[in-house]
Amino acid sequence: MASPALLFVCLGNICRSPLAEAAFRRAATVAGLDCRVDSAGTGDWHVGNPPDPRAIAEAARHGIDISRYRARQANAQDFVAFTHILALDTQNLVDLNRIAPTVSPGAISARVSLLLDHVPGRAGQSVADPYWGGPEDFAQTWADVEQAAAALVNALRRAG
Numbered sequence: 001m002a003s004p005a006l007l008f009v010c011l012g013n014i015c016r017s018p019l020a021e022a023a024f025r026r027a028a029t030v031a032g033l034d035c036r037v038d039s040a041g042t043g044d045w046h047v048g049n050p051p052d053p054r055a056i057a058e059a060a061r062h063g064i065d066i067s068r069y070r071a072r073q074a075n076a077q078d079f080v081a082f083t084h085i086l087a088l089d090t091q092n093l094v095d096l097n098r099i100a101p102t103v104s105p106g107a108i109s110a111r112v113s114l115l116l117d118h119v120p121g122r123a124g125q126s127v128a129d130p131y132w133g134g135p136e137d138f139a140q141t142w143a144d145v146e147q148a149a150a151a152l153v154n155a156l157r158r159a160g
């Protein structure tokens with residue numbers, strides 16, 4: 001089977017999904033899991049921008065430098081290029097289904113799901129948007145995405 005390719009998607013691609021990308025990238029590296037990882041936003045307001053300084057600071061607290069990440073918008077091609085698309089919240093999931101290609105659905109390889117559906121006991125939950133919050137909200141985002149990253153790595157190892 002081709003190695004997995006995971007895309008984490010939030011609204012702006014400057015707070016939650018870059019942290020999810022970073023947490024998963026590290027968990028996969030530690031586990032020796034060969035995979036491709038990226039993140040994107042459903043919106044285009046921050047395209048080309050680095051992550052929010054508070055997200056950069058939160059990642060740095062965990063020893064990860066995300067300052068060179070740049071925001072991009074999710075697009076129809078992502079549904080062909082990735083095997084798994086993980087929505088950070090339920091609205092992101094709704095918006096992703098609007099972006100999904102409708103011309104040739106047979107070409108779609110990605111399985112689209114809510115990130116926290118992969119964490120036992122947290123199905124249906126959203127990773128709260130920390131954008132309007134404080135540093136403690138970014139710490140909560142990290143806790144959520146790190147928990148999800150561990151669960152995803154375990155599931156992918158079992159599948160592989």
Ligand code: 4NP
Binds near residue numbers: 011013014015016129
């Ligand atoms: P994110 O957070 O979706 O986790 O990147 C947000 C970033 C920007 C905005 C909202 C949420 N915004 O309204 O610009």
